[in-house]
Amino acid sequence: MFKDLFQKKKYATVPSVSQTPAAGERPKREIPEGLMNRCPKCGNIQFSKEWEKNLKVCSTCGHHSRLNALERIAMTLDDGRFFETDADLTSEDPLEFPGYKAKLEQQKANSGLKDAVVTGEGEIGGFPVVVGVMSFDFFSGSMGSVVGEKVTRAIELAAAKKLPLLIFSTSGGARMQEGILSLMQMAKTSAALAKFQEDGGLFISVFTDPTLGGVSASFASLGDYILAEPGAIVGFAGRIVIEQTIRQKLPDNFQTAEFNLKHGQLDKVVHRKDMKAFLTKLLDMHSVGGPADGK
Amino acid sequence: MENKLPFEGPLSEQRRKIDHLKKVGEEQKIDFSEEIARLEEAYKKLEDEIYSNLSGAQIMHLARVHSRPTTLDYINEIFEDFVELHGDRLYGDDLAIVGGIAKLNGVPVTVLGHQRGKDTKDNIQRFFGSPHPEGFRKALRFMQQANKFGRPIVTFIDTKGAYPGDSAEARGQSDAIARNLKEMAMLRVPVICVVVGEGGSGGALAIGVGNRVLMLENAIYSVISPNGAASILWKDASKADQAAEAMKITAKDLKSFGIIEEIIPEPKGGAHMDPSWQAEAVKTAIWRHLEDLSAMSPEALIEDRYRKFRSVGKFAAPELV
Numbered sequence: 001m002f003k004d005l006f007q008k009k010k011y012a013t014v015p016s017v018s019q020t021p022a023a024g025e026r027p028k029r030e031i032p033e034g035l036m037n038r039c040p041k042c043g044n045i046q047f048s049k050e051w052e053k054n055l056k057v058c059s060t061c062g063h064h065s066r067l068n069a070l071e072r073i074a075m076t077l078d079d080g081r082f083f084e085t086d087a088d089l090t091s092e093d094p095l096e097f098p099g100y101k102a103k104l105e106q107q108k109a110n111s112g113l114k115d116a117v118v119t120g121e122g123e124i125g126g127f128p129v130v131v132g133v134m135s136f137d138f139f140s141g142s143m144g145s146v147v148g149e150k151v152t153r154a155i156e157l158a159a160a161k162k163l164p165l166l167i168f169s170t171s172g173g174a175r176m177q178e179g180i181l182s183l184m185q186m187a188k189t190s191a192a193l194a195k196f197q198e199d200g201g202l203f204i205s206v207f208t209d210p211t212l213g214g215v216s217a218s219f220a221s222l223g224d225y226i227l228a229e230p231g232a233i234v235g236f237a238g239r240i241v242i243e244q245t246i247r248q249k250l251p252d253n254f255q256t257a258e259f260n261l262k263h264g265q266l267d268k269v270v271h272r273k274d275m276k277a278f279l280t281k282l283l284d285m286h287s288v289g290g291p292a293d294g295k
Numbered sequence: 296m297e298n299k300l301p302f303e304g305p306l307s308e309q310r311r312k313i314d315h316l317k318k319v320g321e322e323q324k325i326d327f328s329e330e331i332a333r334l335e336e337a338y339k340k341l342e343d344e345i346y347s348n349l350s351g352a353q354i355m356h357l358a359r360v361h362s363r364p365t366t367l368d369y370i371n372e373i374f375e376d377f378v379e380l381h382g383d384r385l386y387g388d389d390l391a392i393v394g395g396i397a398k399l400n401g402v403p404v405t406v407l408g409h410q411r412g413k414d415t416k417d418n419i420q421r422f423f424g425s426p427h428p429e430g431f432r433k434a435l436r437f438m439q440q441a442n443k444f445g446r447p448i449v450t451f452i453d454t455k456g457a458y459p460g461d462s463a464e465a466r467g468q469s470d471a472i473a474r475n476l477k478e479m480a481m482l483r484v485p486v487i488c489v490v491v492g493e494g495g496s497g498g499a500l501a502i503g504v505g506n507r508v509l510m511l512e513n514a515i516y517s518v519i520s521p522n523g524a525a526s527i528l529w530k531d532a533s534k535a536d537q538a539a540e541a542m543k544i545t546a547k548d549l550k551s552f553g554i555i556e557e558i559i560p561e562p563k564g565g566a567h568m569d570p571s572w573q574a575e576a577v578k579t580a581i582w583r584h585l586e587d588l589s590a591m592s593p594e595a596l597i598e599d600r601y602r603k604f605r606s607v608g609k610f611a612a613p614e615l616v
Contacts, residue, residue, distance in 0.1 A: 089610050089611070089612050092609050095541070097542075145607075145610045174496075174497075174519070176542065178609075179517065179542040180543070180548075180549055181608055181609060183496065183497070183500055184604060184608070186497060186500055187504050188607055190476035191477070191480035195601070213497070216469040216473075218472075218476055219473070220473075235464045236457060236464060236468035237460075241459045242460060246461060248461075254461065263467070
């Protein structure tokens with residue numbers, strides 16, 4: 001009798017479309033290739049076209065997806081117009097590091113770039129600027145000889161033309177495969193900035209997700225103004241290394257842009273949709289002649 | 296002093312044989328002097344063989360020998376009237392960096408460096424020679440003071456790297472390192488840096504932007520610790536030896552890349568075999584470079600340093616037509 005009572009009723013089963021994800025698990029849904037985009041942070045699904053119109057920021061949680069350097073240039077510079085400099089500099093294999101050459105080729109194919117930074121000139125809000133944009137999709141944005149050289153040349157170009165310098169950084173750090181030559185790019189770029197800034201040059205640095213190690217601990221931290229995109233991870237050592245060292249789990253917000261803002265490490269967290277307007281405002285502040293103008 | 300590293304095993308074995316023979320000779324009053332002389336000869340030959348063909352990984356192990364002289368050992372041996380100074384005036388006194396003012400052959404200089412601990416307790420308070428931001432800021436304060444008073448600067452590099460900790464991040468580890476790189480580039484006084492042990496990554500470079508960078512024969516200098524590289528590249532930190540070879544981190548390698556100006560020789564077996572001799576060799580080298588640099592104007596010193604670092608890098612660039 002009771003057995004009958006608890007008997008399961010037989011229903012036809014329909015495959016569930018929206019299952020609530022278990023805690024800590026990301027929702028799994030089938031997404032037609034290219035048409036829809038799922039936010040890697042909250043799992044929200046958006047039409048790709050909407051998402052792209054939204055500058056690849058999730059409409060639900062505000063997660064800023066990583067951008068390729070060319071995408072960033074297109075959405076930041078006036079009319080997407082950009083005159084690239086030093087486009088042909090490419091990495092060599094000075095250490096004859098096992099596997100480096102093959103990996104470089106693979107990274108070029110993946111990202112459509114020749115190395116992890118693109119540099120050049122353009123205008124923002126009508127103000128001419130020298131721009132450097134790093135790309136995480138090329139070798140984790142790591143800095144080897146080419147990145148160091150291109151950034152340095154961009155600084156020198158800004159100095160020669162007396163233009164403001166703007167760099168969007170994203171990097172896992174120095175490129176191990178070029179060993180000590182990579183480390184020295186930190187000193188090289190910083191020395192070039194020292195000269196540029198001593199002569200009154202304006203450098204605006206924007207941290208994007210993630211910026212760590214040798215890039216964070218050199219030119220990217222030397223901006224006259226330092227901005228960051230929301231949620232961007234910015235720091236010197238990586239979370240895992242720190243957790244292993246101090247033998248503690250770190251909070252979720254550790255090393256986020258907001259964490260860094262709170263600890264006095266940057267001036268402002270700027271949403272991607274407001275970035276261009278904010279940069280224009282900063283550039284404008286520096287374009288108006290004050291008492292020292294025309295000296 | 297006893298040889299302890301694995302590749303020094305054959306030497307220990309040979310030494311043991313010699314000692315044994317001596318002992319037997321003494322106990323039984325037999326004259327083995329000819330035998331012993333022959334063995335000593337073989338020992339020397341073996342020593343030459345081993346130490347003249349060290350691999351990158353073997354040098355890494357030598358650079359990390361615990362009894363290797365530290366920054367304070369060099370400061371005390373090389374300089375006169377050392378006055379240790381403390382603190383960054385912002386947060387604290389990071390003992391992973393030591394420094395102050397002293398005289399070198401009678402000339403006042405600012406001297407500073409990373410300081411490893413001599414024992415576990417010392418190591419804990421010095422964070423194993425890995426500075427927090429306040430350590431780098433302390434170093435910068437000393438250097439700017441030297442700049443003001445026109446004193447040359449000597450730095451000793453010996454660190455596994457900047458300390459990877461949560462409070463270090465919160466207080467701006469990146470900012471501290473980056474600022475040192477920038478400010479060192481503009482110093483108007485001679486800057487001589489000596490890598491005496493391990494030169495690990497940004498934490499080493501943060502006191503390493505010198506007009507002259509010298510390296511001890513068995514010191515290493517690398518973009519990331521070989522252990523760190525191995526765990527990132529091959530997901531296996533135990534492959535540090537392999538990474539040490541691949542990253543080309545020895546003094547010879549760095550000389551060939553044009554990163555350092557001079558290799559300071561070490562006694563056979565390493566600096567710890569004869570710290571006084573080593574300090575003298577370091578002193579001689581520092582003094583020679585200091586004499587060269589002293590003739591230069593502040594502007595020329597800045598330009599000299601700038602050129603040195605500006606020229607580093609290897610890449611392919613299309614020919615300009």
